[in-house]
Amino acid sequence: MQVTFDVFRKDPEPEAKPWRSNYTVELPEEATVTDGLLKIRDEVDGTLGFRASCVRGYCGECLIRVGPRNRLACTARVSDFGANGPIALNPVRIVPVLKDLVFDWDAFMWNKIKAVKPWLEPKDADGETPVSDAQMKDVRKAMSCYYCGLCDEGCTALPEDFNFLGPAALTKASRFVSDPRDKNTPARLKILEQAKGIWDCVHCFEASEHCPRHIDPTERIVAMRDLAFKTGITNEKVARHHTSFAASVKESGWVDEGRLAVESEGLTNIPGLIRLLPTAIKATIRGKAPLPYMHPKRPGADRIKRIFEKGEQKTR
Amino acid sequence: MPEFDVLVIGGGASGLRAAIAAKQAGASVALISKVHPLRTNTGVCQGGLNAPLGRDDSPESFAEDTLLAGDGLCDPFVVRTFTEEAAKDVLWIERVGAPFNRDPEGRLDRRALGSNRRNRSCYADDRTGHIVLQVLHEQFQREQIPSFEEWFATSLVVADGTCLGALALGHRSAKLDAFAARAVILATGGFTRVYHPSTASLGTTGDGQRLAYEAGASLMDMEMVQFHPTVFPGGPGLLITEAALSEGGQIIDSTGEPISSSTGIPRHELCMLTDSALRNGVGSVSVDLRPIGRERILERLPQTHELVRAVAGLDVTKDPVPVRPAAHRPMGGIETTALGATSLAGLFAAGECSCNGLNGAGRLAGNTLTEALVFGRRAGEAAATYAREATKPDVPEARVSDEDRRLGAVTGADSSDDSLGQVQSQLRRLMDEKVGLVRDAAGLEGAIGEIRNLKDRYSRIKVKNPSRTYNYELTTYLEVGSMLSVAEAVATAAQFRTESRGAHRRSDFPNRDDQVWGAHTLVKLVDGSPRLEKRPIAAGA
Numbered sequence: 017m018q019v020t021f022d023v024f025r026k027d028p029e030p031e032a033k034p035w036r037s038n039y040t041v042e043l044p045e046e047a048t049v050t051d052g053l054l055k056i057r058d059e060v061d062g063t064l065g066f067r068a069s070c071v072r073g074y075c076g077e078c079l080i081r082v083g084p085r086n087r088l089a090c091t092a093r094v095s096d097f098g099a100n101g102p103i104a105l106n107p108v109r110i111v112p113v114l115k116d117l118v119f120d121w122d123a124f125m126w127n128k129i130k131a132v133k134p135w136l137e138p139k140d141a142d143g144e145t146p147v148s149d150a151q152m153k154d155v156r157k158a159m160s161c162y163y164c165g166l167c168d169e170g171c172t173a174l175p176e177d178f179n180f181l182g183p184a185a186l187t188k189a190s191r192f193v194s195d196p197r198d199k200n201t202p203a204r205l206k207i208l209e210q211a212k213g214i215w216d217c218v219h220c221f222e223a224s225e226h227c228p229r230h231i232d233p234t235e236r237i238v239a240m241r242d243l244a245f246k247t248g249i250t251n252e253k254v255a256r257h258h259t260s261f262a263a264s265v266k267e268s269g270w271v272d273e274g275r276l277a278v279e280s281e282g283l284t285n286i287p288g289l290i291r292l293l294p295t296a297i298k299a300t301i302r303g304k305a306p307l308p309y310m311h312p313k314r315p316g317a318d319r320i321k322r323i324f325e326k327g328e329q330k331t332r
Numbered sequence: 333m334p335e336f337d338v339l340v341i342g343g344g345a346s347g348l349r350a351a352i353a354a355k356q357a358g359a360s361v362a363l364i365s366k367v368h369p370l371r372t373n374t375g376v377c378q379g380g381l382n383a384p385l386g387r388d389d390s391p392e393s394f395a396e397d398t399l400l401a402g403d404g405l406c407d408p409f410v411v412r413t414f415t416e417e418a419a420k421d422v423l424w425i426e427r428v429g430a431p432f433n434r435d436p437e438g439r440l441d442r443r444a445l446g447s448n449r450r451n452r453s454c455y456a457d458d459r460t461g462h463i464v465l466q467v468l469h470e471q472f473q474r475e476q477i478p479s480f481e482e483w484f485a486t487s488l489v490v491a492d493g494t495c496l497g498a499l500a501l502g503h504r505s506a507k508l509d510a511f512a513a514r515a516v517i518l519a520t521g522g523f524t525r526v527y528h529p530s531t532a533s534l535g536t537t538g539d540g541q542r543l544a545y546e547a548g549a550s551l552m553d554m555e556m557v558q559f560h561p562t563v564f565p566g567g568p569g570l571l572i573t574e575a576a577l578s579e580g581g582q583i584i585d586s587t588g589e590p591i592s593s594s595t596g597i598p599r600h601e602l603c604m605l606t607d608s609a610l611r612n613g614v615g616s617v618s619v620d621l622r623p624i625g626r627e628r629i630l631e632r633l634p635q636t637h638e639l640v641r642a643v644a645g646l647d648v649t650k651d652p653v654p655v656r657p658a659a660h661r662p663m664g665g666i667e668t669t670a671l672g673a674t675s676l677a678g679l680f681a682a683g684e685c686s687c688n689g690l691n692g693a694g695r696l697a698g699n700t701l702t703e704a705l706v707f708g709r710r711a712g713e714a715a716a717t718y719a720r721e722a723t724k725p726d727v728p729e730a731r732v733s734d735e736d737r738r739l740g741a742v743t744g745a746d747s748s749d750d751s752l753g754q755v756q757s758q759l760r761r762l763m764d765e766k767v768g769l770v771r772d773a774a775g776l777e778g779a780i781g782e783i784r785n786l787k788d789r790y791s792r793i794k795v796k797n798p799s800r801t802y803n804y805e806l807t808t809y810l811e812v813g814s815m816l817s818v819a820e821a822v823a824t825a826a827q828f829r830t831e832s833r834g835a836h837r838r839s840d841f842p843n844r845d846d847q848v849w850g851a852h853t854l855v856k857l858v859d860g861s862p863r864l865e866k867r868p869i870a871a872g873a
Contacts, residue, residue: 028506028801046566058751058805059754065802065804066804070373070375071567071568072568072643073639074375074462075370114802115801118802126481134473135474136467141427145427146437146439147434149433149435149436152431156431156433156457156463159431163370195429
């Protein structure tokens with residue numbers, strides 16, 4: 017079958033203007049987008065830049081945008097796309113392009129993974145470490161990640177702040193955090209709870225929606241937050257926010273926003289508290305924080321408190 | 333120019349293991365890899381890695397199975413070294429993070445792959461390679477070893493029979509640079525991309541074998557190319573792991589009858605059974621996973637389920653998957669000692685690009701990853717030891733400009749309508765047809781003539797892209813050059829060995845002939861042409 021590709025092109029110089037190339041090639045019915053790209057590069061236009069390695073869905077190297085969706089080019093069949101005119105090929109959304117469809121994996125993912133100190137610190141032991149298969153199964157699940165980047169691509173926080181570690185690197189970190197053989201978990205949580213880490217996740221669950229291997233990055237990030245709490249790594253502002261949130265709901269049945277703002281900043285954080293003043297004044301003027309400031313209990317607050325106490329007993 | 337004690341070329345399992353070992357032995361180390369380490373061909377390995385972990389197994393029993401699979405061509409002392417050290421290395425990879433499957437007591441569970449007569453393969457579902465590769469890369473990062481990713485090694489620097497480093501082109505930096513090193517370890521993987529179909533990734537093109545061969549080292553047992561019995565032939569070829577057979581899957585013909593008992597047989601025998609079933613007109617041969625049951629397939633073979641759907645469009649819980657034998661892994665490669673030393677001083681090799689006599693004429697299923705760990709480590713340690721005594725490598729600055737000119741000379745306008753794509757696809761079909769599972773004199777002679785014809789056409793092709801930034805046309809050009817050199821070595825070695833043994837089947841010489849052929853074959857490059865000779869099997873050392 018004749019297939020036409022409409023391909024994003026860009027030279028390596030940062031200021032270079034992108035353009036598009038159209039290629040029409042003859043391909044077998046079962047051909048993939050990677051087959052098409054290889055045929056173009058090997059027989060038509062050697063200047064076309066794109067990555068490929070395993071060519072059968074193992075390795076994640078060939079992530080690009082095929083038509084409207086991000087896909088591994090090596091498992092995307094042209095027959096699924098080609099019926100309505102040229103197949104548009106573009107680099108993924110938020111990443112700097114190095115050349116044509118070759119984008120900056122270092123900036124997108126590899127450097128962020130390096131930042132979480134992605135190695136196990138083994139405990140001193142000889143021979144095999146006896147450990148249950150259930151624990152190993154969860155680690156294997158996390159490590160079925162093939163670094164395709166689809167979770168980062170789907171992440172709603174990354175387009176706002178490209179320096180956020182992102183779900184792929186945090187999933188890598190979770191692989192160690194949930195591994196009972198690692199002796200470095202507290203130090204790793206310290207890294208993760210800093211700015212750009214676990215607390216910058218907005219838990220929109222897009223990462224979990226996008227993961228082709230159902231590794232559930234969002235749940236793993238939430239689990240690391242829980243663990244950070246449990247291990248007493250609660251210095252970060254967001255952790256204080258969570259503590260205050262839970263405490264006010266437990267006491268009054270609903271959130272005390274004034275207390276939440278003050279406790280999140282920290283009672284001794286004078287500059288932080290001063291920064292809150294304009295918001296507090298505006299809220300007062302608009303009648304949202306009537307003076308004197310009171311936060312009444314809501315009806316049924318006692319029952320809510322009992323739910324909390326039950327939960328606390330369970331986790332103890 | 334950057335200078336290191338040990339330079340590792342190749343970022344798969346053997347290269348990472350060698351780099352870690354050399355660093356831990358006190359050497360300054362760097363690694364260059366043409367793709368990111370996590371994208372290397374190691375990830376394709378599925379079933380497991382062998383280790384005799386006591387209980388009902390022993391190094392002796394492991395050695396027996398390895399020798400049997402090698403069909404009389406293994407060097408017994410290399411096999412002994414391997415089987416004695418395997419447990420230590422597999423326990424190491426477990427301790428530093430591999431989350432292998434466990435038995436109910438929490439110990440490493442093991443499955444029997446292929447012709448292993450014991451439950452001997454530790455495994456991580458059906459993505460053992462993918463997971464072992466990650467753990468190696470984790471520990472590699474822990475050692476803070478400089479990693480030059482997406483750098484393509486174009487030549488070795490050799491003076492007076494000693495390797496002094498390598499020249500490499502950075503895709504991103506667009507820079508050609510010399511890496512001076514007291515010792516170089518080639519860990520560039522196999523070459524079965526010269527076949528179509530095959531189980532190999534795009535970059536499995538024999539680059540390291542070509543680098544060593546052109547630098548004067550010998551290639552050993554190149555005719556020994558292992559075919560995998562159960563490969564879905566559509567697209568690039570997709571391997572269905574033998575673990576599927578250990579779990580209860582079957583190989584069936586078009587009427588649904590099992591063609592044989594599928595377990596406990598060496599790969600080459602299973603390939604011959606499948607192949608003769610196909611030739612005898614049974615219509616098709618398939619792997620049928622349905623006897624395993626849907627739940628267990630999803631539990632134990634999740635990647636197989638996923639990839640068969642993606643590549644073949646079939647659901648292994650409902651459909652048999654059509655298969656045929658396809659090129660998988662070479663046993664042959666750069667001739668080395670059990671410490672990875674090649675015939676060139678300062679040049680070492682490990683893993684799939686090398687050949688030390690472990691695998692003989694057939695590799696035991698599950699030995700690949702263990703081999704990468706054991707001999708990657710040994711090569712790393714040996715290279716670090718060698719580097720301590722070696723003199724400072726003196727790479728003349730002119731080598732870089734000479735190499736630059738060499739690459740420049742293959743770049744330019746091309747008026748022919750020939751292309752790298754055509755040369756490659758013709759070579760790959762030719763190798764499958766004439767230098768494939770079953771060979772004969774006439775076919776091999778024709779193949780050798782055709783390969784020389786393709787080399788001739790190749791020499792007239794120009795690289796039209798003048799850029800150095802992510803110029804994959806240039807690196808593909810170099811890879812196709814490797815493929816042609818290696819293909820010629822394979823075909824001439826196959827012509828040389830006039831017997832059938834292990835993976836090397838000659839229809840005109842159907843029997844094993846220990847009197848004449850109880851020996852390795854060596855291929856050397858002499859005046860631009862391959863020269864063949866025999867090397868005795870080393871019994872002990």
